[in-house]
Structures are given as structure tokens and as C-alpha cells.
Amino acid sequence: xxxxxxxxxxxxxxxxxxxxxxxxxxxxxxxxxxxxxxxxxxxxxxxxxxxxxxxxxxxxxxxxxxxxxxxxxxxxxxxxxxxxxxxxxxxxxxxxxxxxxxxxxxxxxxxxxxxxxxxxxxxxxxxxxxxxxxxxxxxxxxxx
Amino acid sequence: xxxxxxxxxxxxxxxxxxxxxxxxxxxxxxxxxxxxxxxxxxxxxxxxxxxxxxxxxxxxxxxxxxxxxxxxxxxxxxxxxxxxxxxxxxxxxxxxxxxxxxxxxxxxxxxxxxxxxxxxxxxxxxxxxxxxxxxxxxxxxxxxxxxxxxxxxxxxxxxxxxxxxxxxxxxxxxxxxxxxxxxxxxxxxxxxxxxxxxxxxxxxxxxxxxxxxxxxxxxxxxxxxxxxxxxxxxxxxxxxxxxxxxxxxxxxxxxxxxxxxxxxxxxxxxxxxxxxxxxxxxxxxxxxxxxxxxxxxxxxxxxxxxxxxxxxxxxxxxxxxxxxxxxxxxxxxxxxxxxxxxxxxxxxxxxxxxxxxxxxxxxxxxxxxxxxxxxxxxxxxxxxxxxxxxxxxx
Numbered sequence: 290x291x292x293x294x295x296x297x298x299x300x301x302x303x304x305x306x307x308x309x310x311x312x313x314x315x316x317x318x319x320x321x322x323x324x325x326x327x328x329x330x331x332x333x334x335x336x337x338x339x340x341x342x343x344x345x346x347x348x349x350x351x352x353x354x355x356x357x358x359x360x361x362x363x364x365x366x367x368x369x370x371x372x373x374x375x376x377x378x379x380x381x382x383x384x385x386x387x388x389x390x391x392x393x394x395x396x397x398x399x400x401x402x403x404x405x406x407x408x409x410x411x412x413x414x415x416x417x418x419x420x421x422x423x424x425x426x427x428x429x430x431x432x433x
Numbered sequence: 434x435x436x437x438x439x440x441x442x443x444x445x446x447x448x449x450x451x452x453x454x455x456x457x458x459x460x461x462x463x464x465x466x467x468x469x470x471x472x473x474x475x476x477x478x479x480x481x482x483x484x485x486x487x488x489x490x491x492x493x494x495x496x497x498x499x500x501x502x503x504x505x506x507x508x509x510x511x512x513x514x515x516x517x518x519x520x521x522x523x524x525x526x527x528x529x530x531x532x533x534x535x536x537x538x539x540x541x542x543x544x545x546x547x548x549x550x551x552x553x554x555x556x557x558x559x560x561x562x563x564x565x566x567x568x569x570x571x572x573x574x575x576x577x578x579x580x581x582x583x584x585x586x587x588x589x590x591x592x593x594x595x596x597x598x599x600x601x602x603x604x605x606x607x608x609x610x611x612x613x614x615x616x617x618x619x620x621x622x623x624x625x626x627x628x629x630x631x632x633x634x635x636x637x638x639x640x641x642x643x644x645x646x647x648x649x650x651x652x653x654x655x656x657x658x659x660x661x662x663x664x665x666x667x668x669x670x671x672x673x674x675x676x677x678x679x680x681x682x683x684x685x686x687x688x689x690x691x692x693x694x695x696x697x698x699x700x701x702x703x704x705x706x707x708x709x710x711x712x713x714x715x716x717x718x719x720x721x722x723x724x725x726x727x728x729x730x731x732x733x734x735x736x737x738x739x740x741x742x743x744x745x746x747x748x749x750x751x752x753x754x755x756x757x758x759x760x761x762x763x764x765x766x767x768x769x770x771x772x773x774x775x776x777x778x779x780x781x782x783x784x785x786x787x788x789x790x791x792x793x794x795x796x797x798x799x800x801x802x803x804x805x806x807x808x809x810x811x812x813x814x815x816x817x818x819x820x821x822x823x824x825x826x827x
Binding site for chain 2: 357361362388391413
């Protein structure tokens with residue numbers, strides 16, 4: 290079972306392991322381990338980063354990295370919480386694989402999360418004239 | 434060494450109706466670098482979804498794309514069903530599969546026609562679109578619309594396919610086989626298509642893996658992924674079909690993958706029609722409890738990914754959408770450089786970027802009066818549907 294292999298390999302690094310159904314696994318990691326664990330999932334298990342979901346919770350930002358394992362059809366959903374809402378930061382995965390390039394830019398402009406190490410963190414979808422410090426997907430965003 | 438120059442393509446693309454901006458940096462005839470700017474069509478659907486009722490979101494996401502208009506609601510419904518832990522009834526699943534495969538057929542034919550148009554081979558364009566028309570007629574017969582079918586709902590489908598429609602679908606599919614055979618022969622044998630597409634715009638496997646490309650773009654580069662098989666939904670596991678992959682990674686491989694996939698789609702629809710039996714087409718869904726769910730569908734362009742989270746209210750608290758073109762379009766950054774400018778137009782189109790073809794029309798007389806009002810157009814549309822029904826003897 291690949292699920293068990295993943296769990297054993299990442300033992301000590303992961304919390305709240307939950308197998309919601311045979312094809313959907315959720316777990317939480319510390320945000321400082323993001324690069325190391327992503328590298329293992331990508332290199333050792335040949336997983337593909339489908340996308341990243343950014344969520345504005347009341348007292349934190351939550352990023353869910355959806356890694357798909359195409360061999361078995363499972364999705365490993367890796368949660369990382371960013372508690373510092375005033376200065377949200379996390380490591381970029383762009384030097385690991387290119388798949389995270391656009392989605393990190395999207396999250397950066399829509400949620401205001403800074404991806405450390407991203408080579409080109411400019412606007413992707415929003416106009417360059419979009420007001421600074423105005424992030425549409427934050428819950429406190431007001432549409433004027 | 435010649436001087437570097439910039440050739441802009443877009444935002445009003447000369448060939449595609451999609452606003453995207455490509456900056457080609459060229460040395461003489463050769464492209465050395467490509468920069469992509471998107472966002473001209475950003476409508477904020479993820480944000481809109483947070484202000485809509487669960488059922489309304491199905492219609493909102495249907496309008497993301499005018500071509501794969503059943504893939505997005507399909508993936509969304511699967512995501513909500515994953516959250517609830519329910520499955521749609523058997524008949525609903527077969528109807529979903531038939532609609533989805535018909536959509537793949539019309540989408541691939543549309544792309545094939547456009548590819549022909551891009552290389553200046555307009556006969557292919559016209560023939561492919563002619564072959565696509567009966568499929569759109571089928572859609573109009575089944576759900577009253579050529580696009581935006583409004584067939585899906587959480588827990589099932591909104592409309593049944595009448596039994597008297599089965600023979601019409603079977604006949605249309607049967608008549609499509611010889612047309613597809615012809616296209617297969619044309620693509621394989623025609624020297625013009627061969628010269629323009631073989632060895633052009635190659636996406637290497639390792640680059641495709643790093644970019645995370647999906648769908649025919651990945652399968653043409655020997656990356657064997659297909660959500661229909663890997664994370665099988667509906668009854669894709671129970672019927673006979675195969676995933677088409679090619680080794681080359683060039684535009685030619687992308688055409689062949691799509692042409693051969695159309696044969697598989699025809700076969701899937703025929704098998705669905707023999708297996709489908711009477712039964713309910715939906716399960717009742719009342720409240721959406723707290724939780725999260727993921728739905729994936731193999732759209733004509735690749736994996737379409739939807740994530741939803743509920744806090745127990747009547748609206749999603751977060752709805753993440755990842756359309757396949759979002760990961761396929763960046764592959765142009767590695768496939769376009771190294772080839773000539775004339776190849777760029779075709780290479781950029783080879784990933785089948787998703788157009789928003791929900792254009793509206795309004796005709797005015799010289800004095801500024803509208804020839805058709807909105808109501809007139811609806812009336813005309815209903816008349817057309819009635820006409821098609823009559824043609825098929827309904």
C-alpha cells in the first residue's frame with residue numbers, strides 16, 4: 290500500500306493523517322518542511338502537483354497542496370497553515386518543479402501570500418494597476 | 434549574429450478568439466524566448482461561487498468554458514458528492530458519461546478543424562466542423578442547447594435521455610466512424626500536414642512531468658495519465674476502452690492522440706447505450722454538511738480539478754477550480770523557442786487552449802434599432818430546436 294509507505298517515510302513530520310476514502314488522503318505538515326516533503330513526494334513517489342488551494346481562515350491562512358498519484362488515482366492533500374496573517378510567507382516550490390510557478394503567482398496576488406524563492410512573483414491574472422494590499426480572495430475584502 | 438526583436442501576438446489574437454498575450458523574442462526567423470501574459474478574461478468565478486447557493490454554482494461553473502461546458506459542472510458535482518460521500522444513481526452516471534463523451538467528440542473535432550485552419554489547410558477546417566455539426570444537433574435534441582447543456586446537478590442529472598433518442602445517437606455515432614477514418618488517413622498521409630507538424634513543437638517527457646501537463650498534451654509526450662482510468666468515476670472502469678499515448682511529443686503526436694481518442698469516445702458512447710437501464714436519475718440532496726471534497730474529471734483538454742469546502746451553510750466557503758489549460762499553456766514556454774515564427778502559431782494552438790466562446794450577438798439596422806431582441810433570439814432558438822426534433826421524427 291502506497292499510503293502506508295508515504296505515512297512511514299514521512300513519520301514524525303506529519304500530523305492529523307486522515308484517509309477520507311480510498312482515493313483521498315489528507316494530512317497536515319509544518320510549513321517549514323514544505324520543500325523537503327514535496328521533494329520526497331515528487332521524486333520518490335512520482336507524484337504530480339495538481340494544484341494548490343489557498344484558503345483564508347479566520348486566524349490563519351491554509352494552503353492545501355494537492356499531489357496526485359496517477360498510478361493509483363489517489364490524491365494526497367497536504368495542509369500547511371500560515372499563522373502570521375500580517376506577514377504570510379512560505380517557501381516556493383518552483384526550483385523543484387515548474388508546475389507550481391503559475392499557481393503560486395495566482396495565490397500571491399489573490400491572497401497576498403509571499404512565496405520565498407519564487408523567481409518571478411508578479412501578477413498573473415490581475416492587472417498591474419491593481420491596488421496594493423488589496424487581495425480579492427481574503428474574507429475581509431470589500432468590493433468597491 | 435542577428436539582432437533580437439520582439440513580435441507580439443495578442444491580446445487580440447489574429448486567429449483565436451481568446452485574449453492572451455504572447456511575446457515572441459526572435460532572432461531572425463527563429464524564436465528564442467516566449468513570455469506569456471494572461472488574465473484578460475479573468476472573471477473571478479472562484480469568488481462568485483462563494484456568494485452563490487450550492488445548486489447555483491453548478492450553473493456558474495458551466496460558464497467557465499463554452500466548449501467543455503459539462504466538464505466543470507461534472508467535476509464540481511463529483512467534488513460535492515465526495516464531500517457528502519454519496520454516488521449518483523446508475524442511470525445518471527451513464528447519462529453523464531454519454532454527455533461527457535459527446536462533448537469530447539465535438540471539442541476534438543473543433544480543435545482538429547482549427548489546427549487545419551492554423552496551418553492554412555482550410556479544407557480540414559470545414560470538413561471537421563461539418564462533422565461536428567450533427568453532434569451539436571444531438572445536444573440540442575437531448576438538452577435543448579448546443580452549448581451549456583445544464584444537464585448536471587448535485588446527486589444526479591437534471592434531464593433524462595428519452596429512449597427514442599437512443600437510435601438517433603447510435604446512428605450519428607455510426608455515421609461518424611467513416612469520417613474519423615478519413616481524418617486519420619488525412620493526418621497520416623497528407624504531406625502538407627506532415628511537414629508542418631512532425632518534429633515541431635516537441636515537449637519532452639521530463640519537461641512535461643515538471644510542468645505537470647495533463648490530457649492529450651501529456652499523453653502525446655508519453656506521460657500516461659487519464660483521470661477516467663486512474664481515478665475512475667461513473668462507469669469508466671467497467672467498460673472497454675484504452676488510453677491513447679504517443680512517444681514523439683510533437684504537434685503530429687498531439688493530433689494523432691486526439692483523433693484516436695475520438696474512436697474511443699464513440700465506442701464508450703455505444704457501450705453506454707447498450708448498458709443503460711431504467712431507473713432514477715438523481716438522489717435527493719438537502720443539506721450540505723461541514724467538510725471538504727475533491728472532484729476530478731478528464732475534460733477534453735485534461736484533468737479538470739475542483740475542490741470545495743463547506744462550513745454547513747448553503748454556500749461553499751471555498752471553491753478552488755483548476756482548469757486543464759492552466760497547466761498546459763505554460764508548456765508553450767519550452768515548446769515554442771527553437772522553432773520558426775510560422776510554427777509558433779500552430780504550437781501555441783496545439784495544447785488546445787480553452788476559449789471562452791460564449792459570444793453574444795446583436796444585430797442593428799442603420800437607424801440603430803435592434804433587429805433581434807433577447808426574446809426574439811430565445812424564440813428563434815426554440816424554433817430551431819423544434820425543427821431538429823421534427824427532422825428526427827419526434
